[in-house]
Amino acid sequence: MSLPATESPKSAESAVILTGDRPTGPLHLGHFVGSLRNRIDYQHTYKQFIMLADAQALTDNMDDTNKVHRNVVEVALDYLAVGIDPAKSTILIQSQIPELAELTFYYLNLVTVARLERNPTVKEEIRLRGFERDIPAGFLTYPASQAADITAFKAALVPVGEDQIPMIEQTNEIVRRFNRTAGRDVLVEAKALVPEIGRLPGIDGKAKMSKSLGNTINLGATADEIRAAVKQVYTDPLHLRVQDPGHLEGNVAFLYLDAFDQDKAGLAEMKAHYVRGGLGDSLVKARLEACLQDLLAPIRARREELAKDKSHVMQILKEGTAKAREVAAQTADEVKAALGLSYF
Amino acid sequence: MSLPATESPKSAESAVILTGDRPTGPLHLGHFVGSLRNRIDYQHTYKQFIMLADAQALTDNMDDTNKVHRNVVEVALDYLAVGIDPAKSTILIQSQIPELAELTFYYLNLVTVARLERNPTVKEEIRLRGFERDIPAGFLTYPASQAADITAFKAALVPVGEDQIPMIEQTNEIVRRFNRTAGRDVLVEAKALVPEIGRLPGIDGKAKMSKSLGNTINLGATADEIRAAVKQVYTDPLHLRVQDPGHLEGNVAFLYLDAFDQDKAGLAEMKAHYVRGGLGDSLVKARLEACLQDLLAPIRARREELAKDKSHVMQILKEGTAKAREVAAQTADEVKAALGLSYF
Structure with a gap:
């Protein structure tokens, strides 16, 4: 704000x-x-x-x-x-x-x-x-x-x-x-x-990311935990084949990219591609994972350092x-x- | 106790x-x-x-x-x-x-x-x-x-x-x-x-002595306040003439004497006289007043002394x-x- x-x-x-x-x-x-x-x-x-x-x-x-x-x-x-x-x-x-x-x-x-x-x-x-x-x-x-x-x-x-x-x-x-x-x-x-x-939203697409719903990615998550969580991220259930057009509404992968991806132009291009078809979820998730790994790696490193004392x-x-x-x-x-x- | x-x-x-x-x-x-x-x-x-x-x-x-x-x-x-x-x-x-x-x-x-x-x-x-x-x-x-x-x-x-x-x-x-x-x-x-x-009980015979009911005698009461309060003390409403037998139940003057009078024998004698008739309320109240003045005078004096500092x-x-x-x-x-x- x-x-x-x-x-x-x-x-x-x-x-x-x-x-x-x-x-x-x-x-x-x-x-x-x-x-x-x-x-x-x-x-x-x-x-x-x-x-x-x-x-x-x-x-x-x-x-x-x-x-x-x-x-x-x-x-x-x-x-x-x-x-x-x-x-x-x-x-x-x-x-x-x-x-x-x-x-x-x-x-x-x-x-x-x-x-x-x-x-x-x-x-x-x-x-x-x-x-x-x-x-x-x-x-x-x-x-x-x-x-x-x-x-x-x-x-x-x-x-x-x-x-x-x-x-x-x-x-x-x-x-x-x-x-x-x-x-x-x-x-x-x-x-x-x-x-x-x-x-x-939680990784499962539920309205709220919440510990009690088990749909979170913690700030101290390891690289493996982030990878596993991104795999589970809810996308477009109707987007079954790569060539099909995908939907952005309620698509948690894109909602997260909106929140965290600094490369807004690149993201806009990816969204357009997804909507017109021909872009698989795995590429979207790869981008999301890279983005979250970049965000969380330094936080995790500082957290581990601080936790020593x-x-x-x-x-x-x-x-x-x-x-x-x-x-x-x-x-x-x-x-x-x-x-x-x-x-x- | x-x-x-x-x-x-x-x-x-x-x-x-x-x-x-x-x-x-x-x-x-x-x-x-x-x-x-x-x-x-x-x-x-x-x-x-x-x-x-x-x-x-x-x-x-x-x-x-x-x-x-x-x-x-x-x-x-x-x-x-x-x-x-x-x-x-x-x-x-x-x-x-x-x-x-x-x-x-x-x-x-x-x-x-x-x-x-x-x-x-x-x-x-x-x-x-x-x-x-x-x-x-x-x-x-x-x-x-x-x-x-x-x-x-x-x-x-x-x-x-x-x-x-x-x-x-x-x-x-x-x-x-x-x-x-x-x-x-x-x-x-x-x-x-x-x-x-x-x-x-309050001086008016109500179940409870209470500031809000205005039926109290305060510990710091002056001699005049004690005298005025004792005059108002509720006794036996049926005891209209001195020669009539009086009742002790609910008679606040005697309830107070029970609580404060150290001369239990003298009090027992007075009660008997009251019950058989021939004893006016004024004598009972005089005894009560003397009793309360004795009790409260030193308390009031100490209170006044302490209140100076x-x-x-x-x-x-x-x-x-x-x-x-x-x-x-x-x-x-x-x-x-x-x-x-x-x-x-």
Whole structure:
């Protein structure tokens, strides 16, 4: 997406952006296209906080807390490998900032149960997870936690998918209600930043690339894994013989090439050839594989290098978290002061 | 209530007891009988934490946060005036211990929305406050917050009224579920300690002495206020003439004398006279007034003395809170470690 021309990279006044991931598994090409690639740009323009949302991940992973713990360092490795620069972006671990839980606690007083139950994102996720009446309270209330994360850093921008816009609206309702209660603007409203390129489909052509659907290509995939995945990429089921005309709609090989191939002219030529017939899937897939191998080889190499010294990665997370905590603690102090909860 | 003979006052092993108040108004005789008097005993036997639950008070006082702030020091003055000794009891301010919010945050994952909605205490309080569907989320979820308060200090005993027993049960459900998740006993189950003498009726004979019903005698009441209140005390509406037999049932003057008069023999004699007739209400009330003036005069004097140096009171709260925070932070660390949320 294009950035406003008025933002200067070095400006101390640059807007705060909050983004992050639930550390429940390795990141994949879907994350790369949907968020990571943008974050590499954002870090030059905005004051970017990237949150490893381990506490939020527990809301539906209390039965596998090890998975969450383990993936914190794995996701951090993915971040660093793709080019997120800890000197430019502040990477933080959510659970290590108690002030985020504190803010959540107070925001729970500013939202009704009925309002949370009406939240379309929460409703959909409750349906997807099959919770029905046995919704953990922490799951129903996670919009308050998300409001805490966003407001703790006074984020003005939050990159989200279209389906997450109601979460930002919920945050802003809490912000407005808090500021009204406080009688002054303590908290900042946030804007959803919806990227132009949305979701990458899975290799099987399913709408979404997702770990749970098993249709991903991970950022740390080996050359063999990439090769095997590309072989499985869904193309045009009607394109049975080389000489037949092929279709581009829903053709994952071409969708991926659109997302990753830098040689737009060459790609346009290949598409035309495919559509008029005479081009086999194997050549398209060969081009896609070359493209993905080129993209992922340096990421994998950096990831392997970084993984040799995980204590260094943890040190980066420790420093980022400490820096982020200062900001969040300042906000929590302001919030508590506005609620009359300052004494000493 | 009688204390178990096996507990030694000086034992480092003595059980932890957690008690406290929502600082929404001055404490009154109902608090004195229902809790304060017991706490003065408990502090010699147990490791007692007394919490000023300002954060919990906000769940239904977001429209008057000043009231909560103001009453923190007022309730602390009441504590010190009745004889709670900060060298023996740890007095703490809830909002100043972020670890309590942190524990609440994680416990929310261990209780379902349906379970919270079934909690009889919560149900009744929602009804009393007329919330209907517009229940603040913080109100529905406050059993998780109460579980945080109790478990943070590893309290084995929690003095509560009969109606609060479901809250302790809810805490213990969370404790068991957490320990099962952790695979070891990190948290401690608590026992409700229901005092033998329960609630003191209001001066108007209503079931409960309560600020909102305007039927209280405050601990800091002046001699004139006590005199005026005793005049209004509800007696026997059928006892119209001095020579008529009087009734003791529901007779607030005698209920108060039962609670406060140390001269049990003299009181028994007066009761007999009243029942057989020939004793006017004015004499009963004179005895009650003398009794209450004797009880409250030294409390009022100590309260006035302490109120001259509120910064000293705040220093006591600061030290108590710091001491309590160390304990709560230790528990929060254990809880987070058990959930795999330790990294550095």
